[in-house]
Amino acid sequence: MIEILFFTLLGVGIGCITGIIPGMHLNNFLPILIALVPLIGVENTCSLIISIAISQNFFSFFSSTFLGAPDESTALNVLPAHRLLMEGKGLSAIFYQATGALFASLFSFFLIFVCFSFFENFYSITRPFIPWILILVTILMILSEKGFRKLLSFFITLLSATLGFITLNLFFVKNSIFPLLSGFFGVSTLLISLKNQVNVPKQKLKIEKSLSKKSLFLASLFGSLSGMLAGLLPAIGVSQFAYLFTFHNPSPEFFLSVSGGINLANEVFSLFSLFLIGNPRSGASVAIEKILNHLTFNHFLIFLNVILVSLGVSYFLLLYLSNFFVKLISKLNYKILNLLAISIIFLSTLYFVGTIGILILITSTFIGLLTNFFKIKRTHCMSSLIIPTATFFLGLNPIILKFF
Amino acid sequence: MKKFYLVAILISLIGILTLCLIATTQKPQFKPISQISSEDIGRLITTEGKIIYKKIHPSGHIFLTLKEGDKTIQVPLFKSFLQNSIFKHVYFKFGQKIRVTGVVDEYNGILQIIPREESDVKIYD
Secondary structure: OHHHHHHHHHHHHHHHHHHHOOOOOHHHHHHHHHOOHHHHOHHHHHHHHHHHHHHHHHHHHHHHHHOOOOOOOOHHHOOHHHHHHHOOOHHHHHHHHHHHHHHHHHHHHHHHHHHHHHHHHHHHHHHHHHHHHHHHHHHHHHHOOOOOHHHHHHHHHHHHHHHHHHHHOOOOOOOOHHHHHHHHHHHHHHHHHHHOOOOOOOOOOOOOOOOOHHHHHHHHHHHHHHHHHHHHOOOOOHHHHHHHHOOOOOOHHHHHHHHHHHHHHHHHHHHHHHHHHOOOOOHHHHHHHHHOOOOOHHHHHHHHHHHHHHHHHHHHHHHHHHHHHHHHHOOOOHHHHHHHHHHHHHHHHHHHOOHHHHHHHHHHHHHHHHHHHHOOOHHHHHHHHHHHHHHHHOOOHHHHHOOO | OHHHHHHHHHHHHHHHHHHHHHHHHOOOEEOOHHHOOHHHOOOEEEEEEEEEEEEEOOOOOEEEEEEEOOEEEEEEEOHHHHHOOOOOHHHOOOOOEEEEEEEEEEEOOEEEEEOOOHHHEEEOO
């Protein structure tokens, strides 16, 4: 038992590093972790994987908040976390994402146990409607823009969907989704930040709790429900779901609590779906399925505890380290920090994907930049996954492939 | 600023066209069943073997198992694939040799090769 606790804490530590460094993802080094089974045993390896998956999700709030900040003129068009960062409330942005994530995960335990018997039925009933739901989401996202921007967002949707379709059909390239999404949402944001020579304002060292306990409770509940739905609706991103709830409360704090909640609830749901319905829904759960030949109730109890310990430790460690990092960031050269992040993404792409990956990264970066020039939501770029998934469910992929 | 728009649009289009060109010229690699491993998951591969098992799923899918030497691989022919092809379950007979091109995947720990269109499946005899 002590060994499992040790590997859980080690996993939280590794997840802390991989979460902070942009471009690092558990899926990239899962083969290395699976190879550890003969050395450290089945349960310890699974505990390590689960704790990394949980902790990495928490610590990714760090890089998404503190890196790639925009200038004040464009802040409204970009991510709510950056909006708070530019107001000196980076610590609050982390707090709301982490707290939403923690509570949404806890709600997920309850929801999963209540609803798990419906999951399989729900999936088979909704499957014929999935492509139409995906297309509807894309149309709603375009219509959410104002005036001429509707046309521009349609253009971006078209470009992203074409790039996504080609990228996902490059069968000799592995991990091709990594450069695709890193370009749309990572490098393009970092480049804009560099171009505008942003200086991050002095950050407040106290968390401003502007969101009421009731709103935080609701945000976590929404996050938990959406996290489960995101697991059932392939390709729909966290931000699409989170945007739905901004109609209830448009504050960035509420958005961040919901989106943090969706991220973690989705991860917890993915891990549990392996135990409850025998269907792995994430890289980590696929790896665990490969490692465990036979899943027992004892395994289930052990991993439930691993998830709980990882959630608690990651939450407090993140808040503690954020306090330290907020003090550090004002002393660091922000330009160098952003350049370092871009370099890491480029090198990771070259290592994990290869030269074709660089071409995908450059193309998606420029499409991401266009959303900024057009002043439209970057989330239209998610069409790169949504449309190919919809065509796959409609059985149209072989027909579309003939056009290429 | 207008120049930025044009440059960004141009680079995006050039990138898409180049990737499109690469995608259309990609050739599937031939691998005997014995050499296909989980390392190949997600790759487009051509292989061949004899049908040793056939299962017709109530929802319209056909699951074939191909054997070459002492190694096997599953070939799922999904309903969507069958609807867009001439193939019917009676076309596939035990012991028949077939050549399949498809994307390698894994389901419940078993390796599969999933054909995408009619021309991906060739029956020899």
